Amino acid sequence: MIFTLIFATIILYIIQSYYKYFTRVNPLPGPIPLPIIGNLKLSVFRNADKFYSELKRKYGDICEIMLSGRRVIILSNPKDFNKMFTMSTKSPYTTRFPMSGGLADIFPPTFGVSSNKDIKSWRYNRHLFVQVVMSSPYLQGVLNWTNKCFFELESYLNDLYMINENTPREIDLNKWIVRFTNDVTAVLTFGERAYTMMAYYEVLSKEDNRKRSSEIKLVSYNTVEKSEKFIESFKIYLGGGTFFIVVPRLLRNYFPGLKGKTQRLYANRDYLYNAFSELITQRRKEIENESIDETINRRDMLSSLIISNTERDTKRKDSNSHSENELHNKPMTDEQIRFNLIDAFSGSSDTTSNFISILIYYITKYPEVKKKIFDEIDNIFNGDITRPVTQNDIKELKYCPAVIREVSRFHPILPTLPRYITEPDNLAGYNWSAGTQFYFNITGILQHPSYWEDPEKFIPERFFDDQLNKDLRNLLFGFGVRNCPGYKSSMIELQCFLCLLFRKYDIELVDPNVPLKTVIGFLTACLELPVRIKLRK
Ligand code: HEM
Numbered sequence: 452m453i454f455t456l457i458f459a460t461i462i463l464y465i466i467q468s469y470y471k472y473f474t475r476v477n478p479l480p481g482p483i484p485l486p487i488i489g490n491l492k493l494s495v496f497r498n499a500d501k502f503y504s505e506l507k508r509k510y511g512d513i514c515e516i517m518l519s520g521r522r523v524i525i526l527s528n529p530k531d532f533n534k535m536f537t538m539s540t541k542s543p544y545t546t547r548f549p550m551s552g553g554l555a556d557i558f559p560p561t562f563g564v565s566s567n568k569d570i571k572s573w574r575y576n577r578h579l580f581v582q583v584v585m586s587s588p589y590l591q592g593v594l595n596w597t598n599k600c601f602f603e604l605e606s607y608l609n610d611l612y613m614i615n616e617n618t619p620r621e622i623d624l625n626k627w628i629v630r631f632t633n634d635v636t637a638v639l640t641f642g643e644r645a646y647t648m649m650a651y652y653e654v655l656s657k658e659d660n661r662k663r664s665s666e667i668k669l670v671s672y673n674t675v676e677k678s679e680k681f682i683e684s685f686k687i688y689l690g691g692g693t694f695f696i697v698v699p700r701l702l703r704n705y706f707p708g709l710k711g712k713t714q715r716l717y718a719n720r721d722y723l724y725n726a727f728s729e730l731i732t733q734r735r736k737e738i739e740n741e742s743i744d745e746t747i748n749r750r751d752m753l754s755s756l757i758i759s760n761t762e763r764d765t766k767r768k769d770s771n772s773h774s775e776n777e778l779h780n781k782p783m784t785d786e787q788i789r790f791n792l793i794d795a796f797s798g799s800s801d802t803t804s805n806f807i808s809i810l811i812y813y814i815t816k817y818p819e820v821k822k823k824i825f826d827e828i829d830n831i832f833n834g835d836i837t838r839p840v841t842q843n844d845i846k847e848l849k850y851c852p853a854v855i856r857e858v859s860r861f862h863p864i865l866p867t868l869p870r871y872i873t874e875p876d877n878l879a880g881y882n883w884s885a886g887t888q889f890y891f892n893i894t895g896i897l898q899h900p901s902y903w904e905d906p907e908k909f910i911p912e913r914f915f916d917d918q919l920n921k922d923l924r925n926l927l928f929g930f931g932v933r934n935c936p937g938y939k940s941s942m943i944e945l946q947c948f949l950c951l952l953f954r955k956y957d958i959e960l961v962d963p964n965v966p967l968k969t970v971i972g973f974l975t976a977c978l979e980l981p982v983r984i985k986l987r988k
Pocket residue numbers: 564565566577584794795798799802803806864865868869927928929930931932933934935936937938940941
């Protein structure tokens with residue numbers, strides 16, 4: 452009886468979905484969705500950039516797919532770009548996702564920055580977030596920690612792979628880069644070190660039965676294990692976001708296997724929230740017990756958010772200003788801080804690590820590009836491979852930032868940018884009701900011949916052109932009011948990393964003819980980066 456009932460419910464669900472599909476307003480071309488999973492299979496098991504380029508090639512500038520029971524309009528025409536990505540908060544395109552259903556349970560829709568759909572609350576959070584990540588102490592912290600963590604990475608690489616030997620060793624550099632960015636991001640966000648590079652070094656040196664070099668100082672096992680557990684839990688939490696978006700509620704809550712995964716994700720979320728609460732409470736106490744001078748030296752995001760808009764905040768505005776700023780003048784609650792920290796860590800760690808791997812892939816794939824990078828860096832450092840990289844060094848770079856921009860054009864880290872309308876609008880010649888979900892296929896712009904000369908060629912110098920549209924120059928970081936607030940700190944980290952790496956090491960791809968292995972998510976994730984690494988002569 453129960454099986455008949457379940458069977459009948461599924462059949463009814465399928466009939467209702469197809470009825471909705473075939474009677475939809477503004478029907479557009481696109482792959483026919485499968486029952487329950489829609490076009491999930493197509494979009495998840497292919498590489499995102501290829502998937503969206505193929506959609507454009509097959510169905511044109513506007514088409515549709517079905518994800519998690521929700522219709523998604525895919526736009527690839529640069530003509531629609533300006534309307535979607537304005538700097539006005541009054542535009543209907545200021546939200547990314549509806550943030551409803553299971554997704555709202557895992558990423559609350561009115562907290563933090565990136566998933567916040569309440570514009571008033573988003574403005575408050577974004578205002579304080581930007582104030583921190585654009586501040587000089589924070590940006591100096593980015594530089595200091597990129598240097599420090601790189602020197603630590605260097606000691607592991609030298610010890611494990613004996614890079615000073617003549618025969619270069621093959622390594623999967625991606626594994627180290629992921630850990631490097633975890634460690635940098637953790638200390639910048641929480642003001643506490645994570646030791647994921649160290650933990651990995653320990654695993655590899657044990658596997659190798661290697662006697663650890665006496666120069667490498669390890670912290671206690673408990674500290675390393677605690678930080679590993681925290682970062683791992685964070686990754687599971689973020690990975691859960693994609694699961695909650697793409698797997699329909701019916702499957703998530705009732706399908707054997709998926710139901711267990713859903714429950715494990717909730718348990719992990721609760722563990723993580725608890726860890727945050729402890730961290731925030733403890734830091735508040737530390738700050739309360741120190742002098743204002745000591746507080747000023749704190750550069751991390753957690754401390755800065757606790758201090759923002761309190762009497763310890765040296766940038767605090769006059770609280771008598773007009774009503775919009777009254778909200779902006781309020782200190783953050785623990786819960787608000789927690790979601791801003793989640794945004795800072797999730798916004799920085801995976802984007803940066805995947806982008807660095809993609810960047811190294813293209814630099815090493817094109818020897819003439821690598822040679823120009825060597826030349827630019829050698830001109831600045833004059834053979835000094837030990838001193839920390841400074842702000843002045845970064846200001847002198849011209850070719851390195853152009854390479855960063857060209858790689859982001861050539862192999863976008865986010866192939867689509869989602870926007871969701873909260874009020875009816877006319878776009879691409881159709882009237883859309885409130886609640887329509889759009890994905891802007893940015894590969895459509897990045898390879899469009901009316902924007903770029905020879906778009907299929909890798910030419911970093913194209914970014915030397917001062918006349919180039921400002922949006923296109925910063926395309927790595929998205930567009931409009933919801934663009935990336937971390938662009939300045941990321942550009943510092945990326946350029947500093949390039950200097951540190953290429954002033955000292957020469958890197959070659961194990962097989963330059965093998966394409967980079969990546970996988971779809973909302974982000975292009977690099978799976979491995981097999982390289983040979985040796986000291987430069
Ligand atoms: C290479 C590194 C990075 C890349 C490629 C990157 C890229 C992006 C992109 C494409 C967006 C979406 C923009 C849009 O929808 O138009 C975004 C949003 C965001 N990023 Fe980044 N990002 C990076 C680093 C960072 C860092 C270091 C932080 C924080 C310190 C950060 C925090 C955020 C936040 C909070 C948002 C949401 C903004 C909002 O909704 O208002 N990102 N990022």
